[in-house]
Amino acid sequence: MRQITAYNSLTRKKEILEPSNPPYLNIYTCGPTVYDHSHIGHARASITWDFIVRFLRYAGYQTVWTRNITDIDDKIINKARELNLHPDKVARIYAHSFHEDMHALNVDWPDFEPAATQHIPDMINFIQGLIQNGSAYQIKNDIYFSVPSFKNYGRLKGQSISELEKGFGRIEPNPQKKHSLDFALWKGIKDSNDYGFESPWGKGRPGWHLECSTMNYALYRTNLDIHGGGDDLIFPHHENEIAQSESFTKLKFAKYWLHNGMIMVNGKKMAKSEGNFITIKDALKNTSGNALRFFMLNSHYRMPVNYTDEGIIAAQNGVNRITEALSDFNSSTNDIADTENEYTGEFIGSMSDDFNSPQALAVLFKLTDNINKEANQKIKIKLKSILYNLSCTLGFNLSSSFQAGTGDKLISKIIDGLIIWRKECKLKKDFASGDKIRDILNDSNIEIKDLPDDRYKWQIRY
C-alpha cells in the first residue's frame, strides 16, 4: 500500500490515510436522490469518487465502496403526484437514468448500492435505539433527534451549537421542536392517503439524514474509514449523520471526511432550486464522457469548477490529444506495463498528495509528448501501454476512440468505400473530388489521415 495523504474536513488538514483494518479501506459516498435526471453536479461527485477509489485500488488498498440511492423523499413523492405514478416507480425510473449516466461517464459500479427503502426496518431499529438512550423524542407522529444531547454537535462545520443557532436567521424553526437545530428522524404522514411505511409511530417515512447513518451501520458497523460527499452536504447532512451515528454506537463514525467542490454554471452555483442545472444527458449531447471527465479532473476535486462551453471544448481537445497518442494501441494484444517507471512514480506522487488530478494529467501529457517523439517502435509501444494504464486509473475509457470504427459495420463499410474512392481520385490527381469527399466526411466528424505508403486511417472526432 502506498502512503496517501488526504484533506480531512473534520480536522481541516491533510492527514495520512490509515484505514482501521488495512489493507481494507471502507468508503461511503452520498449518492443521488432519484426524482429527476442527474445533473453535472452529480457527474462531478461521481467522477471524483470514482477516480479516488480507482487510485486507492491502484495504490494497493482493498476498497469497499458504497454509494447509496435515496429512493424515498418528499421530492420523489411530489414528482410521483405530478406524474401520477407510484413513488417507487419514479425512483426506479430515475435510478435507471442515473445508472445510464454513470455508464456513459465510465464511473465504475460501487461494491454496494443500498437504497433507503431496503433498510426501513434497520432505520426503525436505529431510531428506537436513539429514543432509548435519550437522543431522540417523539412529538405526535414525528421523531426528532435532540441536538443538545450530542455534545460534539457542530464539530464538522466548525461551530458550536450556540454559534449555529445564531445563524438560524433565514428560516422559521418548527415551533414544535424542542430545540431549533433538532431534525426529523421520522416524519409521520399528514394525511391518511399519504405514502408511507408502517412503524411503531404510525405510517410515515424516514428523515433524509437517517438513511446514511443506518446503511453505514448495516454495512460497515463502526469501521467506516472514508465518508465522502459534496461540500454542500457538510451542514447539516453530514453533521447530522455524525450526531445520529455516534449517539447510537458511542463510537467514532468516520475517520476521514472528504468533500468535493461544487459545479458552477456561468459563475453561479448550479442548484436544483435555481433552475439552472444541466443534466448529464444534455451535457453529453455536446461532448463525450471522457471530455467531461477530463474537464472535472483538470481541477482539483476540492475546488469549485465553472462549467462553460469553452471549458468543455478545451477539455475535449485535450482528451483528443491523449487519445491520438494511443492510436493503434490495442489493450488486449499489447502488454500493459505495470512495472514502476518515472511516469508512474510521478503519477503516484501527485495522486498520493490529496488526489492531485491536475498534476496527474500533466504526467499523461508528458507521456503523450514522448510517444509522439519516439522513433523506436518498441519503446513507443511501451510508453503507450504506460499511458493507457494511467488513463484507465483516472477512469478514462479511451479504447473505443483510438481504435477506429463506429461500432456499426455497415456505416464503417460505407466510410471505407468513400475513402477508397477518395484515394482513386487522388491517384488521378483529381484533388477537387478527393477533397470534396474529405469535406463530406468531415461534416460528420469523421477525420481522415493520409499515411505513408498509400495507407490511410480515419476516426470519429468528438
Next chain:
RNA sequence: GGCGGCAUAGCCAAGCGGUAAGGCCGAGGUCUGCAAAACCUCUAUGCGGCGGUUCAAAUCCGCCUGCCGCCUCCA
C-alpha cells in the same frame, strides 16, 4: 447576522518558502498536392492591491478590494 472558500497569462489550471507544471486558444515554421495529426519556436521579470517577516514569498503574517458558497432541498 454567523461561518467558510477563492483571487496565478486570452481561457482553464497546478504550485503552498528557493526563484512560475500542464492543457486549450493564438502566431510563425517543418511535413503534405492541399489538409489533418505530429514535431520545432514564440506566448506571465510575474501570481487582486498595499504593507510586513525572511538571505529568499505566488507561497508565511496583517490590512484592503473583488467574487463565490454554507447556515433551506442540494453532489
